Amino acid sequence: MSRLLGPARRSPRTGRAVGLAAAACTALALSAVTPAAAVEPPLSGPRIIAHFDLARGQQPENIALEPDGSADLTLSFARQVGRVGTDGRLTVLATLPAPANPATPVVGAALVTGIARAHDGTLYFGYATGTDDLQGIWRLCSGGAPERIAPLPATGFPNGLALDEREGRLYTADSVLGVVYAVPVDGGATTIWSDDALLKPVTAIGANGLKVHRGAVWVSNSDTGDLLRIPIGEDGGARPAEVRADGLAGIDDFAFTGRGDALIAALNPASEAVYVASDGSHHVVLTAGDGLSNPTSVAVRGGKVYVPSAAYFTRTDPNLLLAHLER
16 A cells, blocks of 8 residues: 545544555445556456445455455455455445554554455455554454454554465565564464565555565565565575566555566556566556556456555545456
8 A cells, every 4th residue: 555545534633644545345336337548458448347435434455356256355444344246246244443542653543454365265454553452464254253363563554465375374564664574374473574674664655565476475665666576485484585676656566467477566646557577677557547546456367457446645436447457
């Protein structure tokens, strides 16, 4: 996520809070799909499949996909996790408890951030509150209630989240402290997995989006505009980070296309999505003309690309966009 404004209807204190963002959802409606000419290969046919209520804090921050193509979203300032079905309708799966006195760094308000899905349907997600009792990584099992499995420092900001099921480990990026944590999926002791200098913020938001891919943890740094690769050593530890792409101002989260190290990344303030080739070269593939409104993350499944927009700066039309990925 990038620095952002909260939902329109907030207390004066919260309304002034600016910072990273998370997601939202509730009443969704299918749009009258109008593909825009701004789209570039390898994407085509973009269309908005769901709209969200900005006034209710329904600003989608992060996404994970269900086997049937439904989209699980963290609904940032609504403090919810929701699912958008293939028909475009939203179901709220969980609402997290509100902190008595939120003190989230940069933002000030409580918000739900990164999300990851296990093969058995369990959802893991970050919750940033700035309080010792609630901040950390949470879990939602099918038919159950949300529970915190790992606390994280209240002075930090848990953001991007990825699951390595084979190792039974979650990785989460802290945008304020500039580190990557390793969290056991069953809870327990959390460790700083990487404290590399390339993860640090320059102004406010450093390490942001995060994915596990081909023996490494990939992390975006929003402040520097860099995409980083941190190899996982044979002992499971982090090796020195390396810059794999730069010049990606305001990069948020991203997703790999399935072709080598090629990926699609969301550039939040610019309302753009870019295709980053394996060699680090990149070009814009989606813009505001296609319906993006401060995109926050990306998910890829086969020939489909999902891009949630949170409208943190535009304050217009938070939505979920679907495009076709040319193979």
